[in-house]
Amino acid sequence: MLSPRTRTASRPGRRRRTVLAASTLTVALTVTATACGADDDRHNAATGSGPSPVASQGDGKGEGQGKVSLPGDLADRLKEHGIDVDAWKNGGWKNWDKKDWLREAKDFVNPVIEGLWKPERMQSAKEADKTVTVKDASAGQGVSDPEPVPVRAEAERTPYHRNAAPVGKVFFDAPDGPKVCSGTVVKDVNHPGKSNLVWTAGHCVHAGGDGGWYRNIVFVPAYNDYGKSEAQLADASFREMAPYGNWWADWASTSNEWIAGGSDTGGDGAAYDYAVLHVQPEQGAKSLEETVGAALAVDFSAPAAAQAGQMGAWGYPAAPPYNGLRMFKCIDRPGRLSLSPSLPTMYRIGCTMTGGSSGGGWFRVVNGETKLVSNTSIGPLDNTWLAGPQLGPSAEALYQYMSRTHGGR
Template sequence: MTRGVRTLFVALTVAVSLLVTGTVMALTLGGVGNADGNGTGPQALADPGDPAHWTPQRMSRAKPRDPRADEGPPAPIAPPSPSGAPTGRGPLPDIVAEAKPPPVRADEVPRPYSGNTGTIAVGKLFFEAPDGPSACSGTVVADPKYPGRSNLVWTAGHCVHAGRGGTWFTSMQFVPAFNSSGQATLDNLGNPGPVAPFGQWWATSMATSDQWRAGGTNTSSPATAYDYAVVEVRNPDRSARSLEEVVGHAVPVWFDAPRDLARASAYGYPQDPPYDGLRMYGCTQDPRRMTVDPGVPPLLRIGCSMTAGASGGGWYANGPDGPLRLIGNSALSGAGHTWIAGPYLGQDARRMLENLKRKR
C-alpha cells in the first residue's frame, strides 16, 4: 500500500468517527472547477490536490444536498408491503398517475451490497460546493463507448453544479459500495478498508444538462426535469483497471423507458435524521408522474421516506430483457419526506452522455 493510499485510509477512518458521533462526513481530493455557471459541455477537472485539505473540522461541516418541493405538513409513513413489491397494474388514469403516491418507509439494504441486485454499483459522492463540503449518492453505469470497462457514475445535476447563477462543484470523489461491510461503527474504526472496499475514485470530468445549469434551483422548477449528471472517474492507484472492472458491475442506462412500469426501486445514502449516512436504503413502488411545469417532461415519483443525502442515487427497473437498468435518479423530495422524485431519462439525457463521450 502506497503512502498516499494509507493517508487516505486514515482520513476516511477519522471522517467515519466524526459521522457516527453526530456529524456528517465528506471525503474528497482537491480539484479545479470552472466558475462559469453558464458554460456548455462537460467540465474537465485537474488532478486531485493535497489530501490534507480534508481536515476533521472540514469533514464535520459536510452537508447533504437535496432540493425540496414546497408542500404541507408531514404525512404518516406506512410500512412496505410484506413482499416489498407492488402488484402489477396497467396504465393508470391521468388523475391517479399524477396523484401523490402512498408513503413508503425506506428499507435498509442488506449487507454486503450485492451485484445480483445492483446495489454494489451504488456509492457516495463527496465534493466541495460554494457553501462547503457536501455529499450525494451515485451509481456506476455502463459506458457504451467502453463495454465492460466503464468509469462513469450517474448522479443528480445538483450534485455537480449549483444551477442558475452558480458554479461547478470541485474536489469530487466517488466511494462505491460505501460501508458494504457495515464496519463503519464505533465498535470497529481500526480497519477502514471495508468502509471503502473498492477505493476512493477521483473525478476527472463531469457533465449535466444545459437546462439544469441555466435554471436549476433549490426547489421544484422546470429545470428539475433535467436534474441529472454523469461523472467520469479514474482509478486511485492510477492503474488501467476501470471502475466497472474493480466493482464488478455497472448498470445500463435505459433511456425512454416506459412510463407505466409496475415497479421501480430507488437507492441511496440518506443522511438527515433519522438516518446517519452510513447505510444504504431503498424504496420500491410503482412510479407515478409529477408535473413541475407543463412545458417540460413530468418527473417520476414514488413514495419513500429517504432524506437528504439520497439525492443522485439510482432508480432501477427490470429491462425488457430481464436485467436491471437505470431509469432515473433521485432529485427532489417532499418537505415531509413521504416521497421522492427524479427526472425521466429521455433523449436530452442521452445527448448529455453522448456529449461527455465525444470529449474523451
C-alpha cells in the same frame, strides 16, 4: 416549503405487490455484484474487511500530502482560468468568490488532491438536499397523479459489494462545506467492460442558475461496505470506508437546463436534474467497472409512469433520521409529477429517504436485466416521496457525449 402532514396507512393490496416486486428487483440488482467466492465472503465477514481496494491507500488516518495529479491538459486549462495549481492544492479551491466560480459547461475542472477525502471528512459531509415548494408542487395540478403512499426505506443487505455493487456515494465541496450525494456505476456502450462512468444528479455537481461547478468531486463505490455504525467507525481505516478506493471526476456533464434553471428547490431545471461523471482512481490503473465488477445499463426509453411497472430507488440518506452511513432502498410503482405545463413530467414514488439519497439511481427490471431509468432529484419537506427525471433523448445525448469524448481513458 411543503408543510409536514400525517402519513396515511398503506393499503394491504398495494403493500403485498410492492414486497413481491422488491424481491424481484433486489435479486436482479444483487446478481450484478462482484463475483467473490464463498471463502472470500466468510473471510470478509470474520475480519470486517471488504474487497481489495484499487491500490494500497494506507490507513487514511494521517494527514494527506496534498499531492495534485494533473492528467492531460488539465494544467493548461487551469491556467486559462487563472488558477494556480499550487495555490489550489494549498486551499485555493476554497475561494468561492462569485466572479471566480466557474459555471459554464466547458469550464469544469477537478484536480485530484490525494488524501483530501479521509474517513473523518467523508463522515462530516452534509446532505445535498433538494425540496420542492408549494408553488412548485401545485403547478402541475391536473397532470400530476395523487401523492403516493409513503414507502418506508429498507436497509440494503451487507456487504454492499455483494448486494448492490454499482451503488456508492458522491462527495464534493460546496461554498458551505463538504456535501454528499449518491451515484451509480453505469455501463459505457462505446467501451464495454471498461466503464469509468457514474450517473448522479445535476445538483450534485453544479449549483444551477445561481452558481457553478462544485469542487473536489469524488465517487466512493460500496461506501462503508459492512454498514457499520458511527461508534464502530470511530477508528475506521480508509479501506473500511472506501473498499474500492476514491474515484475522482476528471470530467462531469449535466444538462444545459439544469445549469440555466436549477435552484435550491429544483426550479425549472428539476426535470433535467441528471449528470454523468467520468472518473479516475486516486490510485490504481483498472477501470471502475473492472474494479467494482459491476455496471448497469441506462434505459433512455423507459415508458410513461402508468406503464413503467415497479421501480426501486437506492441511495445513502444522510438527513435525520438517517446519518449517511448505510445504504437504503425503496420500491414502488411510479406516478407522474408535473412542476409546469412547459416541463416534462417526472417519476414519483413513495419513499422515506431524505437528503443524501439525491443522485441515487432508480432501477427497473427489463427482460431479467436491471437498468437505470432515473435518479433521485427532489422531494417534500416531510420525506414521504421522491421524484426523478424521465430520461429521454437529451439525457441520452449527454451520456453518449461522455462516452465518446471521455470514455476509454
